[in-house]
Amino acid sequence: QVQLVQSGAEVKKPGASVKVSCKASGYTFTDYYIHWVRQAPGQGPEWMGWLKPNSGRTNYAQKFQGRVTMTRDTSINTAYLELSRLRSDDTAVYYCAREAIAGTPNYFDPWGQGTLVTVSS
Amino acid sequence: DIQMTQSPSSVSASVGDRVTITCRASQGINSWLAWYQQKPGKAPKLLIYAASSLQSGVPSRFSGSGSGTDFTLTISSLQPEDFATYYCQQANSFPITFGQGTRLEIK
Numbered sequence: 458q459v460q461l462v463q464s465g466a467e468v469k470k471p472g473a474s475v476k477v478s479c480k481a482s483g484y485t486f487t488d489y490y491i492h493w494v495r496q497a498p499g500q501g502p503e504w505m506g507w508l509k510p511n512s513g514r515t516n517y518a519q520k521f522q523g524r525v526t527m528t529r530d531t532s533i534n535t536a537y538l539e540l541s542r543l544r545s546d547d548t549a550v551y552y553c554a555r556e557a558i559a560g561t562p563n564y565f566d567p568w569g570q571g572t573l574v575t576v577s578s
Numbered sequence: 579d580i581q582m583t584q585s586p587s588s589v590s591a592s593v594g595d596r597v598t599i600t601c602r603a604s605q606g607i608n609s610w611l612a613w614y615q616q617k618p619g620k621a622p623k624l625l626i627y628a629a630s631s632l633q634s635g636v637p638s639r640f641s642g643s644g645s646g647t648d649f650t651l652t653i654s655s656l657q658p659e660d661f662a663t664y665y666c667q668q669a670n671s672f673p674i675t676f677g678q679g680t681r682l683e684i685k
Contacts, residue, residue, distance in 0.1 A: 492674075501665055502614075502622060504674040518673040552621055557633065563669035564612045566633060568621035 459483040461553050461569035468575045474541040477572045479553030486534040487511035490556040492565055493527060493538045495549040502552075508536055543576045550574075580604050580668050584677035590685040595656045599680045601649045601666035610670035613642055613651045616679075617662045626651065627669075656682075 464478040479491065493505040506517035508527040515527045526539040536553055551572045554565035581604035591597050601611065609629035614622035624633045626642035629649060639654040653660055661684050666677040 501676045501678045502667070503676070516672065520673070554621075557624055557627060561627070563610070563674055564624060564627040564667075565614075565622075566624035568623075571621055 459555070459567055461555060461567060463551075463553060463569040463572045466573040466575070468577065469543050471544055471576055471578055473543050473576075474539060475543060475574050476537055476539040477551050477553075477574070479536045479538070479569050481534045481536070481555070484555075486529075487531060489559055490562060491527075491529070491536045492554045492556070492563075493525075494552045494554055494565070494568075496552070496571075497546070497549040500549075503549075505538070510536065540574075543574075545576050548574065548576045579673055580607065580671060580675050582666050582668055582675050582677040584664075584666055584680050586680060587678065588681040588683060590683045591656055592685045593656050593658055595685075597653045597656055597682065599651045599664055599666075599682075601644075601651070601677050603647045603649075603668055603670075606646045607668045607670035609645045610668060611642070611644070611649050612667045612669060613640075614665045614667065615660075615662045616665065622665060625664075653682075658684075 460482050462480045467475050487510045490507050492507045494502045496502045510529045524541050529536045552568050554568040557564040557566035583602045611629045613626040616622040625636050630642045641652045663679045663681045665679050
């Protein structure tokens with residue numbers, strides 16, 4: 458079955474960087490966009506950007522421009538999210554999510570299980 | 579950015595009830611709207627896309643309607659597993675944005 462499995466929880470200090478991985482299985486990794494979405498405690502989801510695995514092309518939300526980098530390694534069907542210059546308000550669960558239907562963008566299914574990133578001094 | 583406003587923010591209902599949740603976009607998004615269900619500690623799950631298309635595997639008691647700026651999610655007969663938080667999401671333009679959520683609680 459289609460599955461996205463993310464790396465484990467992280468605790469970081471303000472100003473540090475974090476890199477979260479998302480390993481895909483059950484489908485052809487390069488055929489579907491991967492999106493990254495975060496959710497702060499008690500809040501709704503917040504879209505961060507997308508990655509096109511076959512080309513490496515990206516599109517980031519303006520809010521994260523300059524701090525976010527999305528990459529992939531097609532040899533191991535894995536996408537990565539790196540967020541730098543972390544602040545306390547970056548504390549959230551970070552999700553990767555696949556494009557639900559190839560060619561019908563911007564709907565997300567399935568999602569990874571989430572990675573809690575805690576930023577604290 | 580397109581703002582998505584859901585109402586109500588929370589609703590109490592009983593098993594077997596019919597429940598409707600609304601979502602309003604700050605500008606027209608045609609039918610580029612999705613609904614998700616999220617249970618505590620879990621990732622969101624896609625229920626409806628393109629405003630009214632049921633995602634594969636989702637029970638038919640879930641339905642969506644609307645276009646332009648006003649949308650609804652209806653659950654025709656609540657089941658115990660439906661008590662969760664529901665989010666709408668616009669897929670019309672970047673940045674993609676979500677509503678603030680509607681918490682569906684057991685009465």
